[in-house]
Amino acid sequence: MKNIIIVGGGAGGLELATELGNKLGKSKKANIILVDKNPSHLWKPLLHEIATGALDDNIDDVNYIAQGKRNHFTFRQGALTNIHREAKSIVISEVKDSEGKVIFPERQLSYDILVMAIGSQCNDFGTPGVKDNCIFLDDHIQAKHFRQNILNRLWRFSSGIEMPNAGTIDIAIVGAGATGVELASELFGMTEKLSDYGFDKISPKMLNVTLIEAADRILPALPETLSASIHKKLESYGVKVLTKTMITKADTDGFYPKESDPIKADIMVWSAGVKAPDFLKDIAGLENSRSNQLVVKSSLQTTRDESIFAIGDCASSPKPEGGFTPPTAQAAHQMAKICAHNIMAYLTQSSMKEFIYKDKGTIISLAHTAQGVVTTTGKSTMILKGAPAYMVYRMLYRMHQAALYGICKTGCLIMANRIMRWVRPKLKMD
Ligand SMILES: Cc1cc2nc3c(=O)[nH]c(=O)nc-3n(C[C@H](O)[C@H](O)[C@H](O)COP(=O)(O)OP(=O)(O)OC[C@H]3O[C@@H](n4cnc5c(N)ncnc54)[C@H](O)[C@@H]3O)c2cc1C
Incomplete structure (x- = not known):
């Protein structure tokens, strides 16, 4: 039986493992093996909501072993460290527990077909001081770290132990793409909810959030009118938006723009640009792009293998x-x-399909609301705002859940989610 290994159980890899498990693994036509460095999956676009406590990560977490059992694939935990193309094998690292004891040793796994789906990480473009002083929203551990950091500061302020400068917490976010914009707006939702819970010393006015962008406008991928409208909305929350501002350095005190005064910050977030992990560069002689990605043909096969x-x-x-x-x-x-x-076509030597990306639009969530553009039939676009935009925003996640659980179970999850929202606190406060 052929071994198909998928490395990375994220937005793409977990959907693929689930589909191949059901189409090939179930009928024993192939062994489907999913490898991930973590034991469970959390859909990455939810990270800014985890970071601000708007979402409880325990509820939306998908355990790989359980998902594999239900969908006929096997899970192996470990980070891929190398690919041996001649031997058709990969190396995955050992896994240690929280006390540093090895749970799984370093292993080699043989493949007939390998799929790389290990995602990306923030790109600091080598800017001095960024790596050591900034939080990156690359995974749920960093998102939780951010939440804990900001909550601790708010608690200290609320109990009177600490008085931040001028009564505000200075947060600077570099990169006004979707992640930066959504995080900036969610922060205000977070403080509003805390003051609703009776922390009367905490209010959105305590936040001094600066969103910094090198381009001449925020969200450059969206039409200009929409980007201007979201810019206005952010300012109405109290976010200071700085465009045409290039950061050249960061240190423990804040960011240093090229042509203006330093931006002081207690909490610094870097969300500008993405790149594939550095170890992919020149891995096994495969072709790379400038940002370390593996170059693929229209069939999604890598150009050299x-x-x-x-x-x-x-x-x-x-x-x-x-x-x-x-x-x-x-x-x-x-x-x-x-x-x-x-x-499946590769295994049966039948014809493959060409991958052609269909842009369905971009919706940006803004705390209690959303705005964005949806591409309808052909290439015409429609601007959406408010509740309809928020519904479309949520739809992308529902499509991911449908790919993992099927339509019926996703429907049940939506109902369960509504009940949870009614029963559980509106904010994760620990
Ligand atoms: C805060 C935020 C908001 C976003 N919002 C949106 C949005 O609204 N709409 C949208 O379309 N996109 C959004 N994105 C982008 C989107 O999350 C990514 O494009 C998408 O998750 C990419 O999917 P992927 O399968 O390639 O990788 P990922 O979903 O990142 O999954 C990669 C997987 O690989 C695993 N992995 C990594 N390295 C290794 C290794 N060496 N060995 C083994 N496993 C490894 C990881 O643990 C992870 O499970 C957002 C991103 C962020 C950070």
């Missing part, structure tokens, strides 16, 4: 009209579908 596919943020997939598929959950979801088809 047809038995290795790549999907999601770690794949550099050229678009027929020029440019590249963007690193989004929407693209990872579409790639997982085509990759599943092409892997």
Whole structure:
């Protein structure tokens, strides 16, 4: 039986493992093995909500072993460290528990087909001081660290132990893409909810949030009018938005722009740009893009090895009209579908499908509301605001859940979620 290994159980990889498990693993046509460095999955676009306590990560977490059992794939925990193309094997690192004891040793796993789906991480572009002083929202551990950090400061302020400068907590976020904008607005939702819970010394006025962007406007991927409207909305919450501001350095006191005064900050977040992990550069002689991604053909096979596919943020997939598929959950979801088809075609030597990215639009969530653009039939676009926009925003996550659990169970999860929202606190406060 052929071994198909998928490395990375994220937005793309977990959907792919689930589909291949049901289509090939169940009928014993192939062994489907999912490898991830973590034991469970949390959909990455939820991270800013985890970071601000708007969402409880325990509820939306998917355990890989349980998902594999239900969907006929095997899970192996460990971080991929190398690929041996001649031997057709990968190396995954040992896994230690919280006391430093080894749970799983370093292992080699053999594959017939390998799919790389290890995602991306924030790109600090080598800016001095950023790595050591900033929080990156790359995974749920960092998101929880951010939440704990800000909650501790708010508690100290609320109990009178600490008086931050001028009565505010200075938070600076570099990068006004979707992550930066959504995080800035959620922070105000967080303090509002805390004051609702009776922490009367805590109010949105205590936050001094600065959003910094090198381009001449926020959310450059959205139409100008929409970007201007979201800019205004952020300012109405109290966010200070600085465009055309290039950060050249960071230290423990804050950020240093190229042409203006330093921006002081108690908490610093870097959310500008993404790149694939550094160890992918030159791995096993595969072709890389400038941001370390693996270059793929339209079949999603890597250019130098047809038995290795790549999907999601770690794949550099050229678009027929020029440019590249963007690193989004929407693209990872579409790639997982085509990759599943092409892997089955590869096994049966039938014809593969071309991956062509279909941009369905971008919706930005803004604490209690959302705004964005939806691409309808053909290439016409529609601007959405308020409740309809928020519904469409949530739909992308529901599509991910439907790919993992099926439509019926996703419907039940939506109902359960409504009940949970009614029963549980509106904010994760620990
Ligand atoms: C805060 C935030 C908000 C976002 N909002 C949106 C949005 O609204 N809409 C949208 O379309 N996109 C959004 N994105 C982008 C989206 O999350 C990514 O594009 C998407 O998750 C990429 O999917 P992926 O499968 O390539 O990687 P990921 O979902 O990142 O999954 C990668 C997986 O690989 C594992 N892994 C990493 N390295 C290794 C290794 N060496 N060995 C083994 N396993 C490894 C990780 O643990 C992870 O499980 C957002 C991102 C962030 C951070």
